Amino acid sequence: MNLSDDLRKYKKYSGRSAFYLLLTQQGLWAIVVYRINNSVYNSGLPNILKRGFLFFGLFFQKFTEIITGISLPYSAQVGKELYIGHFGGIIINSKAIIGNNCNISQGVTIGISGRGVRRGVPIIGNNVYIGANAVVAGDISIGDNVVIGANSLVTESVEPNITVVGVPARKVSENSSENYI
Numbered sequence: 525m526n527l528s529d530d531l532r533k534y535k536k537y538s539g540r541s542a543f544y545l546l547l548t549q550q551g552l553w554a555i556v557v558y559r560i561n562n563s564v565y566n567s568g569l570p571n572i573l574k575r576g577f578l579f580f581g582l583f584f585q586k587f588t589e590i591i592t593g594i595s596l597p598y599s600a601q602v603g604k605e606l607y608i609g610h611f612g613g614i615i616i617n618s619k620a621i622i623g624n625n626c627n628i629s630q631g632v633t634i635g636i637s638g639r640g641v642r643r644g645v646p647i648i649g650n651n652v653y654i655g656a657n658a659v660v661a662g663d664i665s666i667g668d669n670v671v672i673g674a675n676s677l678v679t680e681s682v683e684p685n686i687t688v689v690g691v692p693a694r695k696v697s698e699n700s701s702e703n704y705i
Contacts, residue, residue: 526604527559533605533625551608554594557584561598603650607705610656623650623668627705630656637661637679649684653704669700 534545534552545552561581564574581598589595593612596602600616603624608614610630616622617635628634632654636645644663648654652666655674660666667684676693685700 526602526606527556529604530555530559530606533607537607537609550592550611551594554588554592554596554608554614555606557581557588558596558598558600558602561585562600562602565598613657617645619645620648621646622648623652625650625705626652626654628654629658629674632657633659633661635659635661638663646678651701651705653701669702671699671701671704 530552531542531545534549535542538545561578564577564581567574578598585598594608594614596616597618599618601621603622603626605625606622607627609627613631614628615633615635620634626648634646634648636643638644642663646660646662646664646666648660648666649668649670651669652672654660654672655676657674658672658676658678660672660678662679664679664681666678666682669685670682671687672678672693673687673689676689677691678688678693680692682688685698686695687697687699688694689696
């Protein structure tokens with residue numbers, strides 16, 4: 525479980541205690557529930573026990589989804605140091621893959637799109653910043669150190685170390701996510 529890494533990132537950004545953050549940060553609530561359920565999902569427990577724990581875990585996930593507006597299914601693959609900085613409107617597909625040290629803003633959708641061989645779910649690299657209300661959809665790869673600007677629609681793969689914005693998203697600079705994360 526990478527919860528301690530996530531918590532360390534929240535503490536770095538805010539300078540607040542872990543106790544304070546666990547009481548006040550909705551993004552962290554969603555991550556805590558995700559990390560617990562995901563560890564059960566990926567455990568070597570016998571299937572009968574795993575299904576029982578996940579049945580109850582699903583209630584916590586749905587409750588957290590309702591109060592935070594963040595849908596982060598336990599079957600998604602999320603690396604360490606995830607940061608969800610704002611409340612609500614975040615939808616992540618259950619088959620999404622998100623790398624280490626990523627920041628996701630409010631209103632972001634990471635989902636399935638496309639037809640035929642192009643139908644699928646994105647793979648997000650490491651150190652990726654996804655701005656408010658951005659949509660990343662389809663069988664695409666987002667390279668490491670990428671910035672996806674607010675309100676962008678990303679349906680094509682993005683090379684590493686650049687910034688993309690717009691509908692559809694296009695490269696606008698060679699600025700990496702270094703100053704965003």
